[in-house]
Amino acid sequence: MSNPPPPTPDADSASFGAAAKYAGLGFQLVASILLFLYLGRWVDRRIGTEPLFLLLGVFTGLAAAIYSMYRSLMADQRREAERRGEGTR
Amino acid sequence: MTLRSLVATLALLVFAAAPAHAAGAGSACHLPEAGHEGKVDIITPHITNGDHIEIPYWKFPFFLECTLPKWAPLHVGSLELDLSPTKHVVMLWLGAVLLLGGMVLVGRAHARAMARGAAPRGGPNAIEAMILYIRNEVILPNVGHHGEGFVPYLLTAFFFILTLNLLGLVPFGSTATGNISVTATLALLTFLTVEVAGLRANGVGYLNTMFYWNNELPVVMRPLMFLIMSPVEMIGKLTKPFALAIRLFANMTAGHIVVLALMGLIFEFAGPASAAPLLMSVVIMVLELFVAFLQAFIFTLLSSVFIGQIREAHH
Numbered sequence: 001m002s003n004p005p006p007p008t009p010d011a012d013s014a015s016f017g018a019a020a021k022y023a024g025l026g027f028q029l030v031a032s033i034l035l036f037l038y039l040g041r042w043v044d045r046r047i048g049t050e051p052l053f054l055l056l057g058v059f060t061g062l063a064a065a066i067y068s069m070y071r072s073l074m075a076d077q078r079r080e081a082e083r084r085g086e087g088t089r
Numbered sequence: 090m091t092l093r094s095l096v097a098t099l100a101l102l103v104f105a106a107a108p109a110h111a112a113g114a115g116s117a118c119h120l121p122e123a124g125h126e127g128k129v130d131i132i133t134p135h136i137t138n139g140d141h142i143e144i145p146y147w148k149f150p151f152f153l154e155c156t157l158p159k160w161a162p163l164h165v166g167s168l169e170l171d172l173s174p175t176k177h178v179v180m181l182w183l184g185a186v187l188l189l190g191g192m193v194l195v196g197r198a199h200a201r202a203m204a205r206g207a208a209p210r211g212g213p214n215a216i217e218a219m220i221l222y223i224r225n226e227v228i229l230p231n232v233g234h235h236g237e238g239f240v241p242y243l244l245t246a247f248f249f250i251l252t253l254n255l256l257g258l259v260p261f262g263s264t265a266t267g268n269i270s271v272t273a274t275l276a277l278l279t280f281l282t283v284e285v286a287g288l289r290a291n292g293v294g295y296l297n298t299m300f301y302w303n304n305e306l307p308v309v310m311r312p313l314m315f316l317i318m319s320p321v322e323m324i325g326k327l328t329k330p331f332a333l334a335i336r337l338f339a340n341m342t343a344g345h346i347v348v349l350a351l352m353g354l355i356f357e358f359a360g361p362a363s364a365a366p367l368l369m370s371v372v373i374m375v376l377e378l379f380v381a382f383l384q385a386f387i388f389t390l391l392s393s394v395f396i397g398q399i400r401e402a403h404h
Contacts, residue, residue, distance in 0.1 A: 024328055024329050024331070024332030024333070024336075024391075027328035027331055027332050028321070028324055028325045028328045031324045031327075031328055032320075032321045032324055035320055035321075035324060060317060061321075064317050064318055064321040065321055067318070067321075068318065068321045068322060068325060072325075072398075075402070076398075079401055
């Protein structure tokens, strides 16, 4: 079999991939909030402080999920910048 | 043996062997029970799994109902595993056989054409164009450096999903990718590929994709952030393949429900007005043909993006 030509950077397919990878991010937000919500409810029932830790859990989960999203966005942006730097060299 | 006779043999095996086998099996296949009065649910039996398959038959109503064999369940500890074939399992086997036979033929045609010093013609050329597009434009740019090792898995996933999607659109067919167990298994394979790729590319740094430990934070905050962020990072790992499984399953099932509902409307309107749902079901069917390719493409694209993401996680 002969060697196919090396891949050429294609702006369209790269941006499509970049957009498509965030399609599943909503699930992560919901799952994080639910995890900390149930954790808070469990703590509340153990020590009888309803609904303090449940509410704290909702906001902790939301903040953590948003921070995680922010981190993955920043990492992707750095990767993209590196790739562009390699391309112009 | 020439290519033409190989194709003819394959086609004969697929289309002629099924009724021949049915005649031999005797009691397993029978004509469908005729004459349902009143309303009949045509949607649910078509989109769910079952222990019957329909095969083409030369007399009205042009299909036979075959009951699939029931195997004794396996016992693993306290777990009872029923591994009997179902409608979707038969479709998985058929898809695998078609893909294997078809791709071997394409490979041979390609090798023969290359030996002649010319490009292959017709079908093999079309398949080659698809393979090269997926490889060069989707997999390699997204997976990153030295991504050639991931090409076989991702191309297999693409063509397997595509074959299963298309088998759901042919008469007597059924959509195995419209079964959540099938899509979950495919997503699980991608999940394992992603994690193993991350482990191999990052070594000990792989732990950074599971646990969160930031040395720039004040000492008191580090364990706190570790406890809060680590579960979120792990959830992020699991939700990606979960979204893959749900997306493929929902897209394949939804389209079929729309087509079947429009077909139901044709009989419900019963007059000149039934031309409207007839036209719409044809249009949606063409759209389904596009969706079959699109969803296979999306699955492959996202799998390569996830592999690329974890391989460059240490940057």
